[in-house]
Amino acid sequence: MFVKRSQDLKYSDVTPRDIYMNRRKFLYGLGLAGGLALAGESLADLVSPSNRAYASTKLQGMSGSPYSTTEKVTPEQVVTTYNNYYEFGTEKGDPAKNAQKFVTSPWTVSVEGECAKPRKYSMDEILKLAPLEERIYRHRCVEAWSIVVPWIGYSFNTIAKLAEPNSNARYVAFESYFDRKQMPLWGRAGIELPYVEGLRMDEAMHPLTLLCFGMYGETLPNQDGAPVRMVIPWKYGFKSIKSMVKIKFVKDQPPTTWNITNAHEYGFYSNVNPHVDHPRWSQAREVRLPGFFKNTPTQMFNGYSDQVASLYNGMDLKKNY
Amino acid sequence: MNSILTSKWTKVLVFLICLVPLGVLIREALTGGLGSNPTQFLEHATGDWTLRFVAITLAVTPLRKILRLPQLIRFRRMFGLFAFFYGCCHFSVYLTFDQIFDLHGIWADVLKRRYITVGFTGFVLMIPLALTSTAGWIRRMGGRRWAMLHRAIYLTAIAGVIHYYWLVKSDIHLPLEYAAVMAILLGWRVYDHYSKPPRHMPASIPARKEQTTVAPD
Numbered sequence: 001m002f003v004k005r006s007q008d009l010k011y012s013d014v015t016p017r018d019i020y021m022n023r024r025k026f027l028y029g030l031g032l033a034g035g036l037a038l039a040g041e042s043l044a045d046l047v048s049p050s051n052r053a054y055a056s057t058k059l060q061g062m063s064g065s066p067y068s069t070t071e072k073v074t075p076e077q078v079v080t081t082y083n084n085y086y087e088f089g090t091e092k093g094d095p096a097k098n099a100q101k102f103v104t105s106p107w108t109v110s111v112e113g114e115c116a117k118p119r120k121y122s123m124d125e126i127l128k129l130a131p132l133e134e135r136i137y138r139h140r141c142v143e144a145w146s147i148v149v150p151w152i153g154y155s156f157n158t159i160a161k162l163a164e165p166n167s168n169a170r171y172v173a174f175e176s177y178f179d180r181k182q183m184p185l186w187g188r189a190g191i192e193l194p195y196v197e198g199l200r201m202d203e204a205m206h207p208l209t210l211l212c213f214g215m216y217g218e219t220l221p222n223q224d225g226a227p228v229r230m231v232i233p234w235k236y237g238f239k240s241i242k243s244m245v246k247i248k249f250v251k252d253q254p255p256t257t258w259n260i261t262n263a264h265e266y267g268f269y270s271n272v273n274p275h276v277d278h279p280r281w282s283q284a285r286e287v288r289l290p291g292f293f294k295n296t297p298t299q300m301f302n303g304y305s306d307q308v309a310s311l312y313n314g315m316d317l318k319k320n321y
Numbered sequence: 322m323n324s325i326l327t328s329k330w331t332k333v334l335v336f337l338i339c340l341v342p343l344g345v346l347i348r349e350a351l352t353g354g355l356g357s358n359p360t361q362f363l364e365h366a367t368g369d370w371t372l373r374f375v376a377i378t379l380a381v382t383p384l385r386k387i388l389r390l391p392q393l394i395r396f397r398r399m400f401g402l403f404a405f406f407y408g409c410c411h412f413s414v415y416l417t418f419d420q421i422f423d424l425h426g427i428w429a430d431v432l433k434r435r436y437i438t439v440g441f442t443g444f445v446l447m448i449p450l451a452l453t454s455t456a457g458w459i460r461r462m463g464g465r466r467w468a469m470l471h472r473a474i475y476l477t478a479i480a481g482v483i484h485y486y487w488l489v490k491s492d493i494h495l496p497l498e499y500a501a502v503m504a505i506l507l508g509w510r511v512y513d514h515y516s517k518p519p520r521h522m523p524a525s526i527p528a529r530k531e532q533t534t535v536a537p538d
Binding site: 077078081082086090092093143145188190191261262279280281282287289290291292293294295 | 356357419436
């Protein structure tokens, strides 16, 4: 357990998972590094590792957010064992098993395209761009289940503004990391990889749109999109790209993975909308995990209408699903 | 071998084995082992077992002939009824947790959503087969007409696979595996039909008390 933790924790301080998970390597690491500057907290943690299956590093010093819902937060166990991350397998339990050894450090995010100041960021740099906030958001999957997650990050517009996008920047395209070696099940995904997503500029710059590094007080587990992902709470979950390596400002609407896979079923916007059914199932109700009954009414824009409905004034949301 | 296959205890044992998937699900439900989306877990598990028992049922006749073990027929009705049983479980989970007993909602789904249309059709087709699965019904209908009716299981098999294929989002491997199994089982019947001179009709098989004469091969 972390009793105390310095505030200036760097991403590279994260104990690599294989070391964390492997007792022999712990001891080996202790032997090697014993005389070195191993923080006391880390030692304590090594001696009595937490019982959590996916130990991550605590993130601290984040503030709350007025955007947070007061709804009951979903048990962390659910959020870390029930994942759509097709690069690591298409069954919900696959990513938790297959993403454990995924290497997320070092990690670079490239910000590029129609902007004055393109640049590459390391995770250490990204984490220091703005104070971290905890945002408790509803998360609604297109498959009609939902969870409530305490994400950690800051508004995406922080990093976007630093790039100074120009007037040609009408959309933002996002790209996930893709590596056949680390993701051997990629061939079964049935979707084109790398995973790509996109937002209209005003959607991307909306303060609700979160650049996310953690959840439940810690850095993101691999299966949830470590080390950095997007969270767009008023859209179906697949819009919130995981393990992101590229942010590109573009002029034209960018291709998006599920739209490429099946344009009839997954539109570019994919706003949560109880009135527009998925062709194969209703979107009027959802099951709040880990519950049994699909008895939670789905809300327009996943309950974020007050904040985002104006982005879509005059648009036919049945056509622009 | 024969004595094993004809033993009453073998039948009891097979019956109990067929109940194992249900037992496992109940145990998981009681111990919180259904995972993060328990309803989906139950839907997938019961759907899988329905398809598996349809396949097992369809495998009886080919195995009987290929292995020359006619006594295997003793188990076919049981397998077929278990297919129906797990189909009922599958439908019940959908009825209870997904639709929460909203019969209008179910009917709207059946009409509107093709994977439900085809899955529901496959399920409904099993009802008359289950009802007429007794020796009494075979007698009443006559072996030939009974066999004709029970060929509906072929449609259930095809409908079940299409139901699965149409509901997955992008990874079609599992539905294709079921499709391959069903294709082999149904293809064997086509092969068997055309590769042999006229066959004996069901009625010529010596009847045993619990034997269900013959049926669709």
